[in-house]
Amino acid sequence: MDSLTMMPALPEIFLAVAGMALLMFGVFQGDKSRHWMTWAVVACLVIAGAAVPQLADGRSLAFGGLFITDPFAVFMKELVLIGAVLALIMATGFNEREKIARFEFPILVLYATVGMLLMISANDLIALYVGIELQSLCLYVLAAFRRDTGRSSEAGLKYFVLGALSSGMLLYGASLIYGFAGTTRFDGLAEVLAGNDISLGLIVGIVFLIAGLAFKVSAVPFHMWTPDVYEGAPTPVTAFFASAPKMAAMALFIRVMIEPLGEAATDWRQIIVFISIASMLLGAFAAIWQTNIKRLLAYSSIGHMGYALIGLAAGTEEGVRGILVYLAIYLPMVIGTFACVMCMRRQGRMVEGIEDLAGIARTNPGMALALAIFMFSMAGIPPLAGFFGKLYIFLPAIESGLYTLAVIGVLSSVVGAFYYLRIVKLMYFDEASEAFDRPMGRELSLILVVTGVFTLFFFVSPEPLVGNAAAAAAALFGG
Amino acid sequence: MIIQALAFYLFAAVAIASGVMVVSARNPVHSVLFLILAFFNAAALFVLMGAEFLAMVLVIVYVGAVAVLFLFVVMMLDINFVALRQGFQQYLPIGALIGLVLVAELVLVFGAWVVAPGAELAATDRIPAPDQISNAHAIGLVLYTKYAYLFQVAGLILLVAMIGAIVLTHRQRDNVKKQRISTQLGRRREDSVEVVKVRSGEGI
Numbered sequence: 001m002d003s004l005t006m007m008p009a010l011p012e013i014f015l016a017v018a019g020m021a022l023l024m025f026g027v028f029q030g031d032k033s034r035h036w037m038t039w040a041v042v043a044c045l046v047i048a049g050a051a052v053p054q055l056a057d058g059r060s061l062a063f064g065g066l067f068i069t070d071p072f073a074v075f076m077k078e079l080v081l082i083g084a085v086l087a088l089i090m091a092t093g094f095n096e097r098e099k100i101a102r103f104e105f106p107i108l109v110l111y112a113t114v115g116m117l118l119m120i121s122a123n124d125l126i127a128l129y130v131g132i133e134l135q136s137l138c139l140y141v142l143a144a145f146r147r148d149t150g151r152s153s154e155a156g157l158k159y160f161v162l163g164a165l166s167s168g169m170l171l172y173g174a175s176l177i178y179g180f181a182g183t184t185r186f187d188g189l190a191e192v193l194a195g196n197d198i199s200l201g202l203i204v205g206i207v208f209l210i211a212g213l214a215f216k217v218s219a220v221p222f223h224m225w226t227p228d229v230y231e232g233a234p235t236p237v238t239a240f241f242a243s244a245p246k247m248a249a250m251a252l253f254i255r256v257m258i259e260p261l262g263e264a265a266t267d268w269r270q271i272i273v274f275i276s277i278a279s280m281l282l283g284a285f286a287a288i289w290q291t292n293i294k295r296l297l298a299y300s301s302i303g304h305m306g307y308a309l310i311g312l313a314a315g316t317e318e319g320v321r322g323i324l325v326y327l328a329i330y331l332p333m334v335i336g337t338f339a340c341v342m343c344m345r346r347q348g349r350m351v352e353g354i355e356d357l358a359g360i361a362r363t364n365p366g367m368a369l370a371l372a373i374f375m376f377s378m379a380g381i382p383p384l385a386g387f388f389g390k391l392y393i394f395l396p397a398i399e400s401g402l403y404t405l406a407v408i409g410v411l412s413s414v415v416g417a418f419y420y421l422r423i424v425k426l427m428y429f430d431e432a433s434e435a436f437d438r439p440m441g442r443e444l445s446l447i448l449v450v451t452g453v454f455t456l457f458f459f460v461s462p463e464p465l466v467g468n469a470a471a472a473a474a475a476l477f478g479g
Numbered sequence: 480m481i482i483q484a485l486a487f488y489l490f491a492a493v494a495i496a497s498g499v500m501v502v503s504a505r506n507p508v509h510s511v512l513f514l515i516l517a518f519f520n521a522a523a524l525f526v527l528m529g530a531e532f533l534a535m536v537l538v539i540v541y542v543g544a545v546a547v548l549f550l551f552v553v554m555m556l557d558i559n560f561v562a563l564r565q566g567f568q569q570y571l572p573i574g575a576l577i578g579l580v581l582v583a584e585l586v587l588v589f590g591a592w593v594v595a596p597g598a599e600l601a602a603t604d605r606i607p608a609p610d611q612i613s614n615a616h617a618i619g620l621v622l623y624t625k626y627a628y629l630f631q632v633a634g635l636i637l638l639v640a641m642i643g644a645i646v647l648t649h650r651q652r653d654n655v656k657k658q659r660i661s662t663q664l665g666r667r668r669e670d671s672v673e674v675v676k677v678r679s680g681e682g683i
Contacts, residue, residue, distance in 0.1 A: 004624065016635060023642070063628035104646045111639050118632060130632040137636060141643035156647075176588070201588045 008062040008069040010055055011048040011077075012117050018044045019110045026103035034103040038092050041106035042085055045113060049081040059475065061123065065185060068123035075324060075472035076120045076251035079331055083244035084113040086335045086447055091236035093441040094342055098350075100146050100234065109240065112138035116248030120255075125174040125184040128252060132170070132216065135245060136163050142240070143233040155232025162215070162225045170212025176205030189260035198264050206261060210271055213256065216249035217305045220278035230298035235350065238294055239338030242301050243331050250308060250327060254320055257312055258476055265315050272313040277408050279306025284415035292352050293341055296419065297334070300378060303416055304330055307390060310397050310405055317470075317477045318396035324469035329389040329458065333377050336451030339444050340371040345437040357423060359432030367440065368427045370452045375424050377455045379417035385458035392466070487527055494520035507553045515546045532614030 006013065022040055026033045052074055059070040088109055095101035115135030122128040140163060144156025178184050180202040181192040193202075215222040230238045261268060283303020290296040308330075311323035343364070344351050361368040377386035390413060397406040439445075458465075497520065500513040518541045525534035607617050622630055677683060 004627075006628075009628075020638070064625050066626075066628045102646065104642055108639070108642065108646070111635065111642075114635070126626075126629055127632075130629055130636065134632060134636050134639060137639045137643065141639075141646055144647055147647050204584070204588050 004064050006062050008055055008060045009067050009121070011051045012114055012121070014051070015044060015048050015110060015114045015117070019107055019114070022110075023104075023107050026107065029103075031103060034101050034105075037103045038088055038106045041110045042088055044110065045081050045085050045088075048117075049078060049085075052077045052081070065187070066124045066127045067118075067121050068186075069121055071475040072251070072255070072472040073120050075468055076247055076327075077117050079247045079328060080113060080116045080120065080244045080251075083247060083331050083335065084109055084116075084240070086332075086451075087236055087240035087243060089443045090239055090335070090339055090342060090447060091234075093443055094234070094236050097348070098146065098234065105142075105145065108138045108142055112142070112240075113244065116244055119248045120251045122252065122255070123186050125178065125186075128256070129167075129171065129174065132252075133167065135248065136167070136216075139163075139241065139245060142237045143229055145237060146234050151232040152234060153232075155229045158232075159225055159229045166212050166215035166222065169208050169215075173205045173208025173210075173212060176201055177209065180205060186256070186260040190263065193261065193263035195263075198267060203264070203267055206264060206268055207271065209256065210268065210275075213249065213253045214275055217246060217253060217309075218302055219275045219305050219309060220282045220302065221275075223279070223282065223302045226302055227295045227298040230301075231292055231294045231352075235294070235338065235342050238297075239335060239342075242297065242334045242338065246301065246305065247327055247331065250305070250323065254312060254323060255476065258315070258320065262315075269313055269315060272309055273402065273405055276306050276309035276313055276405060279303060279309065280409055280412040281306075284412040287416070287419050290419075291354055293344070293354050293357070294352055296354060297337060297341070300416070300420075301334065303412070304334075304378075307393055307409060307413070310402070310409055311393050313402060313405060314396045314400040316396055316400055317473050318399065319393075320473040320476055321466070321469045322392040322396050324472055325392045325466055326389040328465055328469065329377075329385045329455075332451040332454045333374055333386060336370060336448060336455065337374045337378070339447045339451070340367055340374065343367050343436055343440040343444060343448075345440075346434055348437065354423065354426065356433070358426050358430040360436065361428045362432045363435035364438075366445075367436070367448070370448045372424045372427065373452050373456055375420040379420040380413050381417070383459040385455045388458060388462060483527060487524070490520045490523040490527070494524065508550065511546060511550045511553055514549065515542050518542050518546065529610075530614060532618060 019041075022037060022044075026037055052069075056069045056071065056074045059068070061068055088106055091105065091109075092101075095105060112135050115131050115133070115138060118131035119128065119135060120131075122131050140156055140160040143159045144153050146152035174184070177189070180199050181189055183189060183192065211222060215225075218226040230241065233241065257265075257268065257272070279302050283299050283301075283306055287296050287299035287303070290299060304326075308323050308326050311319035311321075311326065313319070314322075341352070342350075344356060346356075357371075373384065377384035380386045380390045390409075394406050394409060397409070494517050497513040497516040501510050501517065504510045504513060518537060522534040522537045522542075525531070525537060675683060
């Protein structure tokens with residue numbers, strides 16, 4: 001019997017309780033509280049971010065083994081918290097301008113973040129499911145947050161229906177796994193799988209589980225919701241969708257595949273290889289014809305998840321380190337890009353067409369420079385950060401002999417470079433149209449500078465990040 | 480024993496028959512009523528298996544809340560069910576095909592049923608025999624101790640559902656007249672009654 005301690009889960013408990021307290025303040029103070037609510041939630045997230053590494057003492061279990069913290073969890077939790085804080089800060093000005101600011105917004109982001117932290121720390125199939133549901137339910141509401149416009153409501157409803165479908169598949173898979181293995185605990189599953197023949201039913205269960213998880217990271221063929229939801233949701237919410245939940249879902253994916261199902265790697269590797277190839281190709285080709293920048297970024301995120309999954313297909317410690325580095329680089333890159341999208345405002349109205357970016361190098365040089373940095377980085381051009389992300393992903397794939405996967409990855413990133421560079425060409429070489437509104441707001445400029453500098457100068461000292469990622473990956477395999 | 484077997488077949492047959500009626504009844508209200516019948520029979524099957532707590536939860540949650548909600552939705556919303564059914568004939572073959580494939584898969588899966596050798600040991604939660612301990616007691620023993628974490632997170636999910644419902648549907652309406660009891664009680668005679676001398680024949 002494991003101990004019922006709850007010390008390792010203290011940051012999550014703190015966040016949940018703080019969320020309830022803030023909710024009470026908000027309810028009694030009314031909508032006036034929305035001005036300080038965002039900053040209160042940001043403060044809570046920062047405190048949690050500071051507490052997470054303090055409480056993690058190697059590998060420790062809580063709540064009778066349902067909850068686990070290890071260096072891998074700490075690394076991913078920090079990424080999630082950073083993503084949530086940046087998205088929240090970006091949202092303040094936007095929500096006020098668009099008149100959708102309400103005090104519940106930061107609270108929902110807070111609870112979504114709690115759900116993500118629980119996903120990362122799940123050590124049991126039921127804990128995995130409740131974490132996913134807590135996260136998803138908040139995200140459905142956030143997608144429909146601009147409830148007076150049809151597109152936002154459509155995005156929320158679509159996300160909800162498809163998310164419920166994916167939850168169903170995930171639960172079906174989990175119940176099959178439980179039925180054939182007799183336990184829902186990850187360590188128990190690993191014991192059952194070790195040294196035994198894996199029955200057909202268990203494999204069917206694993207396939208359904210992968211389908212459910214692939215939906216959450218929006219990998220092909222479970223990507224259909226992504227472009228519509230990204231386009232319909234308010235832009236800061238889209239930025240949040242593209243950053244933090246992706247980190248959490250990917251962390252969960254990695255943990256499930258490596259820890260309990262690691263013994264069955266030969267059975268699931270081909271599935272991951274297929275998902276990865278399909279995501280990369282679709283991300284590269286479908287994005288070419290997009291005219292809306294948010295849809296384009298949706299396809300781009302599908303492609304990026306495909307690249308990240310290459311590391312999982314390799315299934316080695318280096319592969320997981322590659323994914324962690326890739327995600328850590330992807331996070332500031334995508335947040336910065338969305339900060340640029342939020343600067344696209346003319347006469348107080350948001351514009352989202354790619355054509356609207358034409359010639360802004362002359363009218364808004366700072367923003368054009370930042371967006372150019374992010375686009376070059378996403379295309380993977382050295383010496384920007386995105387190049388290193390791809391490097392750490394492709395090397396382990398080649399070491400594990402997945403040559404086809406690596407070759408297709410490189411080729412699709414060449415195709416992908418086309419539409420990233422098209423944006424740069426539009427900004428720098430096309431006829432200038434009307435300038436975007438100024439000033440873009442202090443928070444946005446701050447985020448642009450921070451993420452831009454990180455992306456540009458990552459190559460100067462990649463060691464701390466790569467070292468931490470390596471330690472996190474080692475924890476996953478050593479345990 | 481034979482009575483139990485007979486009861487099982489009776490409840491199972493009625494459950495399946497009402498399940499068929501749910502999808503084939505013309506009137507949507509009848510569909511929901513058949514759904515309730517199916518729930519009741521499923522609850523009876525649970526009782527036969529000695530799971531009385533689950534049976535009662537099924538009746539309270541599904542019949543008491545979910546089915547009644549369905550009934551309200553069906554009766555309140557103006558949905559044209561005839562139009563919804565129009566594609567039925569057209570999609571029947573492909574639907575039947577998918578159903579067949581799923582059945583074949585299930586048969587394959589359960590045909591290959593092997594309990595993994597380690598599974599017996601790994602299963603940490605023995606289900607106690609129903610004649611030794613009541614259902615509610617057995618669930619209570621683990622729900623608030625071993626599974627307290629899941630119980631609490633489920634509570635958080637419900638909290639978020641409530642916040643979400645309020646965020647998405649609650650509107651502050653202007654010019655709605657609300658009763659303010661303190662103002663009503665605070666009214667004085669001087670504020671509302673004016674005594675005017677009216678001379679006869681002149682009016683005010």
